[in-house]
Amino acid sequence: MSRAAIIGGGVIGGGWAARFMLNGWDVAVFDPAPETPRRIGEVLDNARRALPAIYDRALPAEGRLVFCDSIAEAVSGAQWVQESVSERLPVKHAVYAEIAASLDAGGFIGSSTSGFKASDLSACGVPVAVVHPFNPVYLLPLVEISGEAALCEQAAGVMTGLGMFPLVLRKEIDAFIANRFLEAVWREALWMLKDGIATTGEIDDAIRMSFGLRWAQMGLFETYRIAGGEAGMAHFLAQFGPALKWPWSRLVDVPELDGELVSTISSQSDEQSGAMPVRELERLRDDNLVGILRSLRQTGSGAGGVILKHEAALPSGGEIDGLPVTARRVVPATWTDYNGHVNEAAYLELGTGATDGLMKLVGADEAYIASGKSFFTVDSRIRYLDEVHRDETLTVTTQVISAAGKKMHLFHRILKPDGSLAASIETLLLHTDLTTRRSCPPDPAVAEALAELAGAHAAHPAEGCGGAVGQRN
Structure with a gap:
């Protein structure tokens, strides 16, 4: 260690x-x-x-x-x-x-x-x-x-x-590098406060409602490249470059942090967010960051690419009761509803992640999909067996019920931290040619891996699998 x-x-x-x-x-x-x-x-x-x-x-x-x-x-x-x-x-x-x-x-x-x-x-x-x-x-x-x-x-x-x-x-x-950018924005913000141009809340709104959102996924130069349209960065510089000589900013000066300015900043900041304790503010910040980072993760943009690279280096989930662990997630705030527990859509997202995990396990990974083949979901059934709340860690195991021809029949178990069953998701998928959008048999290596798992899982009980809606056992 x-x-x-x-x-x-x-x-x-x-x-x-x-x-x-x-x-x-x-x-x-x-x-x-x-x-x-x-x-x-x-x-x-x-x-x-x-x-x-x-x-x-x-x-x-x-x-x-x-x-x-x-x-x-x-x-x-x-x-x-x-x-x-x-x-x-x-x-x-x-x-x-x-x-x-x-x-x-x-x-x-x-x-x-x-x-x-x-x-x-x-x-x-x-x-x-x-x-x-x-x-x-x-x-x-x-x-x-x-x-x-x-x-x-x-x-x-x-x-x-x-x-x-x-x-x-x-x-x-x-x-x-980054702190110099922060200082430049900080100086300009202090002058706006000093000169009575804007309040702390208005300055924060200007950042978080505009370029703050853009910078999270593209940064400065890519953002301006888009602003130049089809003509690109050269056109942007020709159009907006002259404005750099205009007296818009006061970056070369810094206002004195005298008692009056400190009092102005402190009072406005307290009015803006002082009613919320610091730890609560930190949790709000972290929840927002998790949502942003997971969105960036979907496309691999910015910090999302860092997460994906690190995740690929983490060990796979192993097995529980002889079944592969195909997903593990901490429940974020975005998965919970007004009742305080995980909503239906989140179970589907978790099940989708588990299916992807099983696909990678049998060789139907990103490279396989890029070659023009994948599995498409055609039917799903969820059983909700226990409440799940935010911050709980959920672990998913996947059982291959059958894998014959074009079909892949899976049974996901969603487990709570104590190992109890929170939900199950039964799903049927068809192997598909992405160029024709029609079903077709998987490649032999994938078919063989699926058949091997189906055989290994055949003796494992699958209570709730194959039932009708409303049937609990």
């Missing part, structure tokens, strides 16, 4: 602890603040309900968490050390000196710094690489990496293994 040492247990340190733990690492945390265990625990609660919900496979078994009384205790035996202490260079250097005394030979420190260059951080003689994440660390994939090439390569490998997207900087620069 790999071990990560997290030095600093605030918002970012807690997020790192969750990201490592939910990917199977043991985690040792050092932070002298007495509230650290509570804070880390609350971040973990959020992470446990959010991160698994973006995957269709199970993450590794969760690692252990320990709180240490010293930096030496936390760092000893750790394969990864992540520093997330106060953004003050002398403080970081002092912490690095303590870490170095217990650092394994050849080890280095990953720093969560928001702006210091790796050369500044390692000026004290300790090897440090910038490994800068975004909040919530357990859910957002980007991590900006900078420093010596060998350290960056090692860091990128570990981050990829955690399901993150390492962006290695070509050149050292203060505040890196």
Whole structure:
């Protein structure tokens, strides 16, 4: 089991602890603040309900968490050390000196710094690489990496293994790439507040109702490429380039954060969302992010591609009672209805995922479909046997009832965390030629794999399979 040492247990340190733990690492945390265990625990609660919900496979078994009384205790035996202490260079250097005394030979420190260059951080003689994440660390994939090439390569490998997207900087620069964009928007927002142009709520609305939605899936340059129409980016630059010389923004200046401006921002922010506790706001943010990320996952766009790549590296679900596990999902908020339990459409989505899992198991995977063949559903029946609520982990096993000729008859069991049966889905599919849209026999390898599973599952009871609507047994 790999071990990560997290030095600093605030918002970012807690997020790192969750990201490592939910990917199977043991985690040792050092932070002298007495509230650290509570804070880390609350971040973990959020992470446990959010991160698994973006995957269709199970993450590794969760690692252990320990709180240490010293930096030496936390760092000893750790394969990864992540520093997330106060953004003050002398403080970081002092912490690095303590870490170095217990650092394994050849080890280095990953720093969560928001702006210091790796050369500044390692000026004290300790090897440090910038490994800068975004909040919530357990859910957002980007991590900006900078420093010596060998350290960056090692860091990128570990981050990829955690399901993150390492962006290695070509050149050292203060505040890196993403934070510079954030600062530019932040400066402009402060001036709008200072000049009475807009409130905090109006500024947030302008972002989340427009370019914030576009950037989540295309970013800046692809968005503007589309804005140029068929003529592309060159046309966009010719049309809108001159506007860059107009005095639209005030990015070269920054307003003084005097008492009046601080009071304005604080009062408007409290009025905007202060009625909701911070933890509730965090859960709302995470629910929204899970929905966005799962949508991006469908097309592999942006962060969705990172999720799919990481999921492909996760081990398959194995078996339960001799039947293959074909899907595992944490119930997201979007699956629940006004009664507080999972709605009918969600069961179909889960069943579809399980069917896809079985298809991949027998060789009818993405490459097979790209070759022009697939299975089409022609009939389904769902039995709802127990209530299921959000944040529960559902596991699906699939039994091949029969596989003769063009037909594939499946029986999915949806299991709750305690192993009890929440629902069953019986489905009949026909193998289809995608060019003619007519049924046809599957390729011999697929047919053979299906027949083998059908034979292996033949003695397994399938209570509820083949019944009529309303029949419970």
